[in-house]
Amino acid sequence: KNEVEQSPQNLTAQEGEFITINCSYSVGISALHWLQQHPGGGIVSLFMLSSGKKKHGRLIATINIQEKHSSLHITASHPRDSAVYICAVVYGATNKLIFGTGTLLAVQP
């Protein structure tokens, strides 16, 4: 069993829909990252969370440390949101990351 599990693995949405991507983990962590990767592209950090909730534009990330679960929400989705969204948890004293396998999101116009 992977230490970081994401669901769903693939997601297709219509433009304007509200999207939720989930991340569950089984190890003790100090923080959690949500990352975005466009096809053939580099990786961009969206959020880093250690508790509660963060919002940036149409993106919202939440984390529940007790339940070992985080969600990434996209409101009013747009085709430019199409990308792979990756959850990564920080463990240990040296910033080591464990990555989920990613969620491939396609937003259709």
Place this chain on the structure above:
Amino acid sequence: NAGVTQTPKFQVLKTGQSMTLQCAQDMNHEYMSWYRQDPGMGLRLIHYSVGAGITDQGEVPNGYNVSRSTTEDFPLRLLSAAPSQTSVYFCASSFLQGNQPQHFGDGTRLSIL
């Protein structure tokens, strides 16, 4: 401010050849790391460094060497390339203290024939 710069972006090698993937950052980050990304798998840590002169192995270190002679540079060396090392390689950096955002390079797509 260039961030994290990886070179080359693409490379094709023959089995047995050696090469060095370059990674440089201009943000004075202590922590630097190398990952490989393979289809159906999450990024996996190859090697990491917490400062100049200090390196350590990650999850999949076999077949790779690193060194950290300066804060800015963290090259990854493939000693004798194998087809199993065909992958996309990402370098990342961050400050070490506390929980810090990770900055990734654009990746190097490496094919071993």
